[in-house]
Amino acid sequence: MACEGFEMTLAFDYAYDSDSAEYDEMDCSDPLAMSGRCDMHEGINVEMWTHPTNSLKQVVNLIVALKRMKHFKKQSSDFGDDELLSIFMDNVIEERCVSGVQEAAHTRRVQSERTYNKSSRILQCTVCDQFQKSLVRSGGALNLKAVTLKGGNTHHKVRFNLSTYVSTSLSVTDSQPVCLEISKSNLYLACTKQNPNDNPTLVLKEVTDTLNTITTDDPNGLLFFRKETGVSVNTFESVKYPGWFISTAYDDNEEVTVCQQQDDRINSFKLNDKVIIHS
Template sequence: MLHLRTMACDLHEMITLTYDDASETDSAFYSDSADSDEMDCSDQPAMSCRCNVHEGIKLVMSKHPSSMKQVVNIFIALKRMKHVKPKSSEFGEEEVLDIIMENVIRERRMEAVEATSSYDKSSITLQCNICDQLKKTLVKSSTSPRLMAVTLRGGNSDFKVRFSLSTYVSPSVKPNASQPVCLSISNSNLYLACTNDSSPHLVLEEITGNLKTIKAGDPHENLLFFRRETGVANNTFESVKYPGWFISTDYEDSKLVDMCQVSSSRLTNFALEDKQQIRS
């Protein structure tokens, strides 16, 4: 039988090992180094187990069928409890359990990993014409895959571009916040995309792939814009991939539609006209 007894006297503790058969003592259980788990105690009453300050905690286990690994685990636990000072001279099961929980069991800190943002296309599509604050209408450029903001006179309404705003939902977007959208030219595969060469700028990009789900880091993330509506006719479109960059127009007529930051001297508010909501 292996007996493990820890005794506390004044500010000293010691761990003693006794075997019923001394010939079975394993040298692995004791060490002559200064780091040994066994502590010296010069107090003779404590050495003779007659300490009347605190009663010791006795751990008794059968030699069989316990494995060497189990015995080592107990020694590790006792070493961690070596400097525990009991609050009272009496121990119950709950007190011992509290000591073990506080001093033997180590906490493992878990940190939440933020999931990749994902945007799923909804069944709602808004078709409309778009014009800026100065009533310039967005039309296709005849010389490049870009948009232009032009003041259309009477009889030129055929140049207006009809847009389809596909709305998306995402768990990462708070309710009543900006609405993620993709803007395309109706009845075509051309989408407004925010690309970045030396700085973000707006182009028309032909897309033939599936846009039902767009994740952060995907090639199609540059097609997403946060649409924020304020008042009756003020809409801003901020790039999801490049935060702080907005679709904008110049104050002058017949200039390219491009991206800008809020601090620039460009127009970033747009009105949606002739709106028609379509469900797929």
Template sequence: MAYHKYVHPLDLSEAFETDSAIYSDSADSDELDCPDPQSMSCQCDMHDIKLELSSHPHSMRQVVNIIIAVERLKHIKNMSSGKFCDEELLGFILENVIEERLVKPLNETPIYSKTSLTLQCTICDKYKKTMVQSNKLSDEPLHLKAVTLSAGAMQYKVQFSMSTFVSSATQKEAQPVCLGISNSNLYLACTQLDGSSPVLILKEASGSVNTIKAGDPNDSLLFFRKETGTRYNTFESVKYPGWFISTAFDDWEKVEMNQMPTTRTTNFTLEDQKRI
């Protein structure tokens, strides 16, 4: 049966640096025959495998892998007369030496799936201003404003249905949500108009919002809700990272998208909560 000697060059300086970390686990195992540390080759007589030390540089990882492979070769039980063919060696390497690695596809498009948890609530900023809807009789597009409401005007609060989502991709420490206006098909959406900076609009959902992924018509409806401190929440656009829902200090100003840092507030509380 034909067989071959297998030679692997090994750097002297790195080999001796690993001497204290790598050792044989059997008193009867073959040792490397290296009487002269300064010589350029060392013979390992185990199973006709020859290790050769050379002055060519190799990484420490390569050195350790070689020694581990040799140690494993010493314990093969099914070899006859200490010799084996190419196919047997290849089979051993595939089964014992080569490490299995899980390869994850790059640039995987996250898929957001709606859960059964939907929370009905109103939203106030940290200055106790409540989100209300703009006058439907005005000529400007529908939008939200932040207003300090008196006790007799609470009916103007916007009721939100905040639906939660889970994602197939690794998430930051935040919960993907959609903020819909209760009893309507309107949602808060972060989008770009004519290439401008992202803006906050009220948008009608296109079809089902049970599953959303990047590039879908409804991908602008998703926000990362993150709890800050003990009671505040921030809402960051999923489609435009770094852009947050914000309000101004003064009353009757529009609710808009802003980057951090900003003089506007991005901290909100959820009031009148009820699971639906």
């Protein structure tokens, strides 16, 4: 079993009882030994050491002092350090695997540095929620609204270019990383925060870069995991802020934003008027 480190603790319920122990021939050089009691039976000193972690906290392991051991087996005159150590390992020491702090930190670092490369495949489409409310521009504001369009108003639907991305890592996912760009513009849907302690919000962000490569910690928050389930039901989860999904309100003409799954909003969408194009 591979572990980063080990803690050793003492776990037994007996102690030395020198009065009940028998010894054949003592070969100790002091009067105490000649009386049938060697000082190693007087107790075992407390030892303490520190185990550094990446968080600079120290784990202190304490070996509890043993004053006496009862019901100890009869030992011969050559009983020494090796035999004592063997008894400790067989009967006293419990080995417990300590979680690999360095390995966990490495995993988090790899995930935060994951890179996504843009493919040549682009899906052009319109988007509506499960109640057929279409996503439309709201004047010159940097956000979208979900509106039920009737009759000749369908031209107000926003047409998106969904650029697809592939990860350089070997991890397998059932979601497709995408960027949602408003067609014939430099405006992208972005999941971002105004302040570090705020909840994420959804805005339209102007980007002039080619966006051929995007990392997980991209400050623009342009990348979403598109997951398709059921009959063409799609969700869009922020890559930068996992657990936050593009969503609409149940009421008409309300702003499109992001929410968590347990929130009372709609986060399921259908993609209509689909056309595959290539960059």
